[in-house]
Structures are given as structure tokens and as C-alpha cells.
Amino acid sequence: MPTSKRPLSRRALLHHAPAALTAAQLAAQPAAPVPGTRIPVIIRPASVSLSEQKRLQSIPIPKQSGRGVLLMRDQRLKVINPKGKQVGDLFAFASHSAEEFIAPAFTMTRNRNIYLQVGKGLLSNYGNALLVLEEDTSGRNDLLYPACSGGQKPGLPASIPNCRDNMQAALRAINFPVPNHPEIVHPHNLFQNSPVIDLDGNIEVREPVAKAGDYVILRALENVVVVVTACSSPSVVNAKEPKELLMEVYG
Ligand SMILES: [Zn+2]
Numbered sequence: 001m002p003t004s005k006r007p008l009s010r011r012a013l014l015h016h017a018p019a020a021l022t023a024a025q026l027a028a029q030p031a032a033p034v035p036g037t038r039i040p041v042i043i044r045p046a047s048v049s050l051s052e053q054k055r056l057q058s059i060p061i062p063k064q065s066g067r068g069v070l071l072m073r074d075q076r077l078k079v080i081n082p083k084g085k086q087v088g089d090l091f092a093f094a095s096h097s098a099e100e101f102i103a104p105a106f107t108m109t110r111n112r113n114i115y116l117q118v119g120k121g122l123l124s125n126y127g128n129a130l131l132v133l134e135e136d137t138s139g140r141n142d143l144l145y146p147a148c149s150g151g152q153k154p155g156l157p158a159s160i161p162n163c164r165d166n167m168q169a170a171l172r173a174i175n176f177p178v179p180n181h182p183e184i185v186h187p188h189n190l191f192q193n194s195p196v197i198d199l200d201g202n203i204e205v206r207e208p209v210a211k212a213g214d215y216v217i218l219r220a221l222e223n224v225v226v227v228v229t230a231c232s233s234p235s236v237v238n239a240k241e242p243k244e245l246l247m248e249v250y251g
Contacts, residue, residue: 043221046219057247061228076217093176094128103123133217166232170227
């Protein structure tokens with residue numbers, strides 16, 4: 001039985017069952033968090049309104065492709081659905097590290113909702129709010145689905161571009177590093193309509209409700225690199241016809 005007051009090494013922990021810990025060592029363990037304790041997500045108010053900002057860039061996203069752009073803190077991104085019924089996979093990375101990115105599981109659980117909420121944050125895998133949704137004219141943006149990929153089953157045949165590859169290509173095009181594990185970078189799916197349809201948790205994929213001209217506006221809470229891919233899938237998720245999207249940057 002170990003008698004030292006020093007923390008047990010990993011090797012010692014592996015070779016001594018928890019029963020080997022002394023009462024003193026157990027008493028020295030940090031207190032477990034009180035269940036339900038949550039660090040509040042602070043959404044910093046805007047220092048400048050959209051009406052005071054100018055459109056700095058207009059970036060068309062051709063169908064079945066992606067585009068990336070750097071947003072400085074308090075700049076805004078408008079993602080427009082010019083023809084309607086088209087999904088845009090939204091990715092955003094902290095500008096200082098490709099390993100911190102918005103993660104829908106964090107957004108859903110901290111906002112306690114499976115859809116994006118106006119006024120609420122889009123949270124990273126480190127729990128930081130990187131963006132806030134300020135406007136949303138369609139009101140339906142999915143957080144459950146991963147990006148389409150060439151290897152996903154059921155997925156897209158290799159002959160069709162996919163959002164995971166397009167996200168990486170968009171990052172390379174603006175000289176931002178591709179994250180080490182792009183397969184775990186899941187999108188916030190703008191305009192995707194995949195409701196949970198009953199209390200058993202069944203999900204249905206439906207055509208987007210987004211009409212031509214519908215849009216979302218996001219404000220950068222930190223400096224972030226954003227990528228939007230116009231989802232390539234020819235399935236019902238894009239009303240069976242992949243189409244283009246448009247990004248505008250305001251600052
Ligand atoms: Zn896709």
C-alpha cells in the first residue's frame with residue numbers, strides 16, 4: 001500500500017486498485033463539482049451595430065463547394081440562401097488554433113435546445129462562445145448531423161464532392177491549417193431541417209423551410225476563421241438539387 005503523500009503516478013494507479021488509497025489521500029482529492037453547477041456563457045454585447053458597419057466582402061459559394069474567411073471580433077457574417085432550400089454547413093475555428101472549433105454538442109447542451117437560438121452562442125469544443133446568432137429568418141438550423149463525407153454510409157458516392165473535404169479545401173485556400181482530425185469537426189447545419197418528430201427521439205430529414213433570400217447573421221465574439229460549405233447532397237436535405245449560397249462580411 002503506498003504511504004507517500006505525493007500524488008500517485010499513472011503507473012502506480014494502474015497497479016494499485018482504488019482501494020489502495022489511504023483515507024488521507026482520499027481526503028486530499030479535489031471536491032467533486034456540485035451537480036448542476038454551470039459556468040455561465042457570457043455573450044459580450046456588440047460594440048457596434050450592424051447598421052453602423054459596412055459590407056466588406058461578398059463571397060459567393062458555388063454549389064457543392066466551400067469558402068473560408070477570417071472574421072475579426074465584432075465583425076458580422078451574413079449567410080444568404082439565394083434560391084432557398086439549400087443547406088450550408090457552418091464551421092468556425094479560433095484564429096489562434098485549428099484545434100478549437102465550434103462544436104454542436106456544446107451549443108446544444110449549453111443552450112438546452114437542438115436548434116440554433118437567436119441571441120445565444122455557438123460554443124467551441126473548449127466551451128467558449130466564438131459566435132453569436134443575431135438574426136435568423138428561417139428559424140430552422142440543424143445541430144445533430146455530421147458533415148456529409150465520402151466515407152459516410154449512407155453517404156455520398158466518391159464522385160460527388162462532400163462537405164468534409166470541401167471544408168478542408170476551403171481552409172487550405174486561405175492558408176489556415178487543417179485540424180488534425182477533421183472527421184471530428186462537426187458542422188452547425190444552417191438551414192437544415194431535421195426535426196426530432198416524437199418523444200422516442202426519432203429524426204426525420206425534410207426539405208429546408210428556408211425560402212429564397214432567407215439568411216442568418218452571426219457576430220464574431222473572438223477572431224475566428226469561418227468556413228461555409230454549400231452542401232453537395234442531391235437528397236431531400238437540399239430539396240434534391242444542390243445550389244449555391246452567399247456570404248457577406250460586415251465590419
Ligand atoms: Zn454536405
